[in-house]
Amino acid sequence: MIRKAFVMKVYPDQHDEYHKRHNELWPEMESMLKAHGLIQYNIYLDKETSFLFAYLELEDDNNWDKTATTDVNKRWWDFMAPVMETNPDNSPVSRDLLEVFHLEKE
Structure with missing residues (x-):
């Protein structure tokens, strides 16, 4: 398992x-994330700061990286x-x- x-x-x-x-996450978005190894x-x-902290557990980094190229993910962006800070392609501005x-x- 990979943590990010x-x-x-x-x-x-x-x-x-x-x-x-x-709370109203699209079913096709949820399915795509799980299909790409989301645990x-x-x-x-x-x-107070409006910062979002995201934590993921994944099966595989390479498969996860492919989520960014899916049509549903681009529509989600x-x-x-x-509602949030984004890059020119509407992907969220994020910092690992x-x-x-x-x-x-154990």
């Missing part, structure tokens, strides 16, 4: 809309662009985080 973490930023006046859109995906919001500690029950 990154940060993104939602617009301060769009916290509720960001949450709503993820777990969590996103947390720091309301377009859908989410009005380096894991510095991990502990789990």
Whole structure:
């Protein structure tokens, strides 16, 4: 299993809309993510700074990287662009985080 973490930023006046859109995640988006090896995906919001912390568990990095090229993912980026900071292609502006500690029950 591969663990990944990154940060993104939602617009301060769009916290509720960001949450709503993820609560109504498109079934085809969920299926695509799982088909590309997603085990777990969590996103947390720091309301004071509007930063989003995302944590993923994946089966395979190479397969996961292919999600960015899918039509459903590109449509999701377009859908989410009005509520968060994005790049010119509407992908979220994100910064990968380096894991510095991990502990789990054996």
